[in-house]
Amino acid sequence: MIPGLSMLFDDDRPRKLVGIARLAASSDVLEAKRAVEYLELETRRFIGRGSGRMRSIWTLNPYRGCEFGCKYCYARYAHEFMELRDPELFERKIYAKRFDANLFRDEVKRLKRGASIWIGTATDPYQPAERRFEITRRILEILAAEATLDIGITTKSDLAARDAELLSHIARKNLIRVHLTITTLDEALARLIEPRAPRPGLRLAAVQKLTSAGIPVSVLAHPVMPLINDSEPSLDAVCRAAVQNGASSFSAAPLFLKPCAQQVFFPFLAERFPHLLRRYRERYQEHAYLRGHYPKMIEERVDKIRARHGLAERKAPEWPIADDQLDLFQSAG
Numbered sequence: 001m002i003p004g005l006s007m008l009f010d011d012d013r014p015r016k017l018v019g020i021a022r023l024a025a026s027s028d029v030l031e032a033k034r035a036v037e038y039l040e041l042e043t044r045r046f047i048g049r050g051s052g053r054m055r056s057i058w059t060l061n062p063y064r065g066c067e068f069g070c071k072y073c074y075a076r077y078a079h080e081f082m083e084l085r086d087p088e089l090f091e092r093k094i095y096a097k098r099f100d101a102n103l104f105r106d107e108v109k110r111l112k113r114g115a116s117i118w119i120g121t122a123t124d125p126y127q128p129a130e131r132r133f134e135i136t137r138r139i140l141e142i143l144a145a146e147a148t149l150d151i152g153i154t155t156k157s158d159l160a161a162r163d164a165e166l167l168s169h170i171a172r173k174n175l176i177r178v179h180l181t182i183t184t185l186d187e188a189l190a191r192l193i194e195p196r197a198p199r200p201g202l203r204l205a206a207v208q209k210l211t212s213a214g215i216p217v218s219v220l221a222h223p224v225m226p227l228i229n230d231s232e233p234s235l236d237a238v239c240r241a242a243v244q245n246g247a248s249s250f251s252a253a254p255l256f257l258k259p260c261a262q263q264v265f266f267p268f269l270a271e272r273f274p275h276l277l278r279r280y281r282e283r284y285q286e287h288a289y290l291r292g293h294y295p296k297m298i299e300e301r302v303d304k305i306r307a308r309h310g311l312a313e314r315k316a317p318e319w320p321i322a323d324d325q326l327d328l329f330q331s332a333g
């Protein structure tokens with residue numbers, strides 16, 4: 001043994017850190033990269049049937065959980081079905097449904113001509129997991145062999161533009177529409193309320209790329225959050241940018257806040273918009289929907305904005321919202 005070596009290995013006295021090592025050890029954590037786990041979920045069937053007034057719609061959600069982590073997300077509820085009750089787990093435990101192309105093709109073959117099939121009614125089909133697992137892409141490749149389907153896709157991600165060519169191919173024999181959500185053009189606000197979703201500018205670029213490929217795109221400014229993104233200039237800016245990038249419809253509806261979403265949304269308000277917390281609590285405590293004058297006022301505001309930008313009075317096929325989406329989620333495998 002080289003003299004002195006045992007002391008180097010055995011000496012466990014705390015060493016005094018100097019220079020950059022001392023600075024590094026005393027640094028404050030600005031942001032820790034959150035661990036996200038991807039898991040594979042066995043799935044008996046991919047396509048589910050809607051319920052209630054959405055009974056005629058078929059739904060498809062390739063992932064459970066969503067890393068985008070929107071503060072208002074009501075789909076957190078779906079993780080509770082799996083006994084994952086901490087609402088944060090919805091953003092950190094992402095389940096990719098096991099995809100079997102042959103089984104899925106059989107499911108599609110059983111759909112009637114003209115069937116409406118909506119992708120992403122509960123969670124985002126173009127969330128980060130899609131870059132790795134490409135389940136949405138594989139689903140679309142199979143749908144591309146079909147004809148006469150009425151397909152809708154809802155997302156908040158510019159990754160949808162990756163599939164522009166494929167969607168355009170599908171559009172030759174089917175009806176297809178992409179619904180892209182843009183709640184605000186204010187990038188700082190978007191970062192607060194939709195922390196890991198692509199920034200609004202990227203989403204607009206996706207609108208542009210999709211519409212250039214001949215895909216009809218609706219821009220949704222859902223949810224409209226009172227005193228956060230509900231001003232006429234804010235909604236007008238989203239609509240104007242949507243039209244400038246080729247969108248053919250625009251809609252917006254007030255925030256819907258189930259108790260599971262309140263668990264995340266109220267602490268978020270307390271931290272970022274403390275002056276609004278009491279009013280939100282009072283209005284959403286009893287009901288998940290806002291009542292009274294406000295919804296009507298937003299509807300009129302959106303109608304006025306839509307007319308100002310030359311869009312048809314009502315948008316093309318309505319996207320199911322709120323309670324219906326939860327029902328749809330439960331029914332979809």
Ligand code: SF4
Nearest residue numbers: 066069070073123124
């Ligand atoms: S993108 Fe949709 S599913 Fe994902 S967190 Fe946001 S609201 Fe929820």
